[in-house]
Amino acid sequence: MTGTAKVLAISGGVGGAKLALGLANELEPEALAVLVNTADDFRHLGLQICPDIDTLLYTLSGRSNRSLGWGLEGESWQVMKALEELGGETWFRLGDNDLATHLWRTARLAAGESLSSVTRGLAQRMGVKVGILPMSDDSVSTVVHSDEGDLAFQHYFVRRQCEPQVSGFSFRGIEQASPSSELLQLLDSGQVAAVVICPSNPFVSVDPVLQLPGLWQKIAALQVPVVAVSPILAGQAVKGPAAKMLGELGQEVSAEAVMRHYSTHYPGFIDTFVIDQSDAALADQVADLGVSVAVTDTLMKSLDDKRRLARFVLSRAGH
Amino acid sequence: MTGTAKVLAISGGVGGAKLALGLANELEPEALAVLVNTADDFRHLGLQICPDIDTLLYTLSGRSNRSLGWGLEGESWQVMKALEELGGETWFRLGDNDLATHLWRTARLAAGESLSSVTRGLAQRMGVKVGILPMSDDSVSTVVHSDEGDLAFQHYFVRRQCEPQVSGFSFRGIEQASPSSELLQLLDSGQVAAVVICPSNPFVSVDPVLQLPGLWQKIAALQVPVVAVSPILAGQAVKGPAAKMLGELGQEVSAEAVMRHYSTHYPGFIDTFVIDQSDAALADQVADLGVSVAVTDTLMKSLDDKRRLARFVLSRAGH
Numbered sequence: 001m002t003g004t005a006k007v008l009a010i011s012g013g014v015g016g017a018k019l020a021l022g023l024a025n026e027l028e029p030e031a032l033a034v035l036v037n038t039a040d041d042f043r044h045l046g047l048q049i050c051p052d053i054d055t056l057l058y059t060l061s062g063r064s065n066r067s068l069g070w071g072l073e074g075e076s077w078q079v080m081k082a083l084e085e086l087g088g089e090t091w092f093r094l095g096d097n098d099l100a101t102h103l104w105r106t107a108r109l110a111a112g113e114s115l116s117s118v119t120r121g122l123a124q125r126m127g128v129k130v131g132i133l134p135m136s137d138d139s140v141s142t143v144v145h146s147d148e149g150d151l152a153f154q155h156y157f158v159r160r161q162c163e164p165q166v167s168g169f170s171f172r173g174i175e176q177a178s179p180s181s182e183l184l185q186l187l188d189s190g191q192v193a194a195v196v197i198c199p200s201n202p203f204v205s206v207d208p209v210l211q212l213p214g215l216w217q218k219i220a221a222l223q224v225p226v227v228a229v230s231p232i233l234a235g236q237a238v239k240g241p242a243a244k245m246l247g248e249l250g251q252e253v254s255a256e257a258v259m260r261h262y263s264t265h266y267p268g269f270i271d272t273f274v275i276d277q278s279d280a281a282l283a284d285q286v287a288d289l290g291v292s293v294a295v296t297d298t299l300m301k302s303l304d305d306k307r308r309l310a311r312f313v314l315s316r317a318g319h
Numbered sequence: 320m321t322g323t324a325k326v327l328a329i330s331g332g333v334g335g336a337k338l339a340l341g342l343a344n345e346l347e348p349e350a351l352a353v354l355v356n357t358a359d360d361f362r363h364l365g366l367q368i369c370p371d372i373d374t375l376l377y378t379l380s381g382r383s384n385r386s387l388g389w390g391l392e393g394e395s396w397q398v399m400k401a402l403e404e405l406g407g408e409t410w411f412r413l414g415d416n417d418l419a420t421h422l423w424r425t426a427r428l429a430a431g432e433s434l435s436s437v438t439r440g441l442a443q444r445m446g447v448k449v450g451i452l453p454m455s456d457d458s459v460s461t462v463v464h465s466d467e468g469d470l471a472f473q474h475y476f477v478r479r480q481c482e483p484q485v486s487g488f489s490f491r492g493i494e495q496a497s498p499s500s501e502l503l504q505l506l507d508s509g510q511v512a513a514v515v516i517c518p519s520n521p522f523v524s525v526d527p528v529l530q531l532p533g534l535w536q537k538i539a540a541l542q543v544p545v546v547a548v549s550p551i552l553a554g555q556a557v558k559g560p561a562a563k564m565l566g567e568l569g570q571e572v573s574a575e576a577v578m579r580h581y582s583t584h585y586p587g588f589i590d591t592f593v594i595d596q597s598d599a600a601l602a603d604q605v606a607d608l609g610v611s612v613a614v615t616d617t618l619m620k621s622l623d624d625k626r627r628l629a630r631f632v633l634s635r636a637g638h
Contacts, residue, residue, distance in 0.1 A: 046425030100401030106365030
């Protein structure tokens with residue numbers, strides 16, 4: 001092993017970013033890299049929008065809007081107001097400060113920079129020292145199969161407020177996509193000492209990352225501890241549509257069902273599954289899926305909660 | 320002739336828009352169409368920006384910022400501020416309200432609409448009843464040949480504040496571009512009863528329009544009065560680099576030189592050339608170029624000035 005031992009955290013948006021923030025507070029910046037889902041990314045009003053990357057950037061730079069649960073603190077909305085007056089598309093709310101991020105990104109991408117490089121540049125300018133690695137520099141787009149037909153992810157998630165009933169998901173472009181070269185370099189560096197799967201949506205945040213060609217197998221081959229945190233506690237998702245999706249897919253809405261999903265698609269990949277104390281009664285059933293089960297309070301409200309869960313996860317990952 | 324007789328005004332940005340506003344105040348909306356230069360248009364930060372079209376839209380909707388001389392009245396600048404904090408490109412100042420226009424346009428273009436159709440949509444939403452016709456739905460880009468090399472127009476005009484010395488201009492893409500189908504339809508309709516060339520920059524505003532393949536010849540073939548207004552008065556341009564360009568191109572800086580430029584490139588096209596009263600002494604020399612010369616006060620400060628010049632021009636065009 002050369003250089004600093006690193007924890008690689010796999011994250012979608014809000015829920016994952018909370019644990020990432022906890023981890024960032026417990027580890028030196030060079031000891032953490034966050035591998036972020038980009039299958040929610042989309043081109044909107046000419047701009048390249050990367051919701052999960054931005055949630056990480058805004059959360060880790062301490063600028064996220066905690067009351068809204070997305071976007072930036074102290075945001076203003078003049079552009080949206082003017083766009084609304086023009087009868088433009090305003091279902092995806094882009095704040096004035098947030099827009100600057102998208103303009104900056106879109107300009108750099110148009111100049112030929114990779115998303116990885118652009119993200120590094122944004123992180124640097126926002127004072128985020130933790131490495132934020134987009135899963136791929138290639139375009140991958142989540143398609144939601146639903147009773148209203150196939151929907152682009154943000155149309156399902158934001159425009160239709162997750163109301164359509166889902167029957168499955170596919171990731172357009174994933175067969176042709178490669179993990180980003182920065183990610184592959186990290187995996188080849190021998191530096192990754194543990195992997196954390198944050199409490200993100202298994203279907204639309206974690207799956208697109210792990211289903212990049214060869215990626216989960218490559219991570220598994222590192223033979224380092226892989227610890228996943230359930231995004232479902234007491235039969236509910238803290239935020240987002242994970243619970244609703246499980247139900248619509250005909251599965252039980254439980255932490256166990258999440259682990260079953262992971263063990264079905266990525267057999268043997270996860271070593272330890274962290275469930276909430278409210279789900280302690282499920283521990284034996286989850287263990288029957290062939291993982292160690294660790295029970296703790298997984299609800300992250302305060303920064304203290306996030307740090308405590310991060311410490312717990314790190315201890316289970318041998319840190 | 321079928322339908323309403325129309326005046327077709329050819330315009331670039333600010334100077335042209337002033338006379339267009341005067342014309343719009345003197346004519347019924349359906350009796351005026353403004354043919355606008357699009358060779359200044361560029362893609363910036365992912366957005367399609369059409370400075371001359373927007374100047375017309377903002378001026379004719381009464382929303383233009385008169386103190387700045389560009390952009391919108393009551394504009395706010397939050398996005399630029401945030402972009403500046405990111406170290407982004409802020410040399411082209413995009414106000415928050417102005418950005419909404421560019422986002423709206425870029426989204427519609429991305430959805431496959433033509434620039435003509437998008438412009439019609441914007442005009443409608445801004446309450447502009449006068450037809451605003453982009454010269455082409457194809458991309459044409461002015462390249463400024465200068466002592467600093469070849470510069471994209473906005474780099475010369477805004478970023479470099481017209482400081483480089485020019486040696487000529489070319490219009491990339493013009494050979495492959497067609498006049499917009501709406502423009503061609505109007506020219507074929509038999510409705511155009513007069514043509515006004517607004518006091519816009521001859522080199523970078525009027526030339527790209529008239530040099531679209533076949534366009535000026537097609538307009539000339541209508542055999543309707545063509546009246547041009549000099550953008551140079553008393554050896555100066557009211558605004559913009561027309562005077563500086565004339566000097567750098569080795570020409571006299573005068574209304575006469577402008578008319579000479581027009582008669583060299585578009586022989587026989589212009590019937591009447593309107594010069595400022597301060598240039599009355601040039602009248603005979605200008606007339607020697609083979610046009611009728613009309614002398615009046617061409618400086619447009621107030622709306623009354625614009626209306627008065629519009630009436631003068633219309634009377635010379637047989638209205």
